[in-house]
Amino acid sequence: MARTINFNAGPAALPLGALERAQKELLDLGGTGMSVMEHSHRGKAYEAVHNEAIALTKELLAVPDNYDILLLQGGASQQFAVIPMNLLPQGKSADYILTGAWSQKAYKEAKTLGTARVASSTEKDKKFTRIPAQNELDLDANAAYVHITSNNTIFGTQWDTFPNVGNVPLIADMSSDIAWRPIDVSKFGLIYAGAQKNLGPSGLAVVIVRKDLVEAGRKDIPVIFQYRTHSENNSLYNTPPTFSVYVLRNVLAELKQNGGLSAIEKVNREKAKLLYDAIEARSDVFSAPVEKASRSTMNVVFTLSTPELETEFLAEAKKRGMEGLKGHRSVGGMRASIYNAVSREWVAALADLISGFKK
């Protein structure tokens, strides 16, 4: 079977080994004679998978003991609302740094629930083609939290050094770059990610949250949306999306087998360099709108000099077995999403196409 060279932004490519393991175990999970989807979420077989997914997250991301790892339904967008529901009390305000469409959506949800302010935005001057510098942040020292989007999936920008926010908890939407490299989790109050870019299937959100924030969270919201409910029940308060958690486990197990986050960071940096170098070398046709220091290692956004050339480029890519290169409908152009599961070989094939295009 020929695998398509998949540059989709999300849902996105998954590691072949994780999929093959799912295929092999689909009808019979560990000799139980049942698929993981047919097991009770209260039974031993599923519980082992569930706990392994959490343990692997803790190990690979080096999550300190004073953090909970929650596996929740509703993807990242639901967290846009659940975060202020829990962590934005009346009388307090939350700071949002706007670097793209996802942070705008998160900010909008916070405003419907309480007081939120924009601590910085790179929309007006530069159309979200860069990450703001520390001295551009207008931070409220009494804010309930500061929210950032670590990687802007649509605009192709990424925080390299995270902002200094003093003693205010830093919250990061890491949906499109979680686990791309090692990070210091202790710098964050909460990290969340929809699984479908770097971790697994859609519909599942991984939330890493400091226990004191969970405990201090609001109690005047529905029980199902309280982080404490899921913390107290090891994310088994209600039926979790068991198959998605199972695939998450497979993805993380494979990541560990391949050397963990330091190893994948090296590959990810090589891939991004390969692609940006190829684009720069063909400045007669191609250009990358994002400022160099803000370039994403996960979503490489680029344009061609005319719409006709873009159409031709996409057709040529398709001929070579590549998919998912069309940019987000709101920005146009091209976007190659090169998450952990996208191999160096796939990226090299795209770089080749760029280098030789119309030559």
Ligand SMILES: *Cc1c(COP(=O)(O)O)cnc(C)c1O
């Ligand atoms: C994809 C994405 C989301 C939305 O995730 P859903 O699971 O569809 O809600 C949010 N934030 C970022 C940064 C994303 O890339």
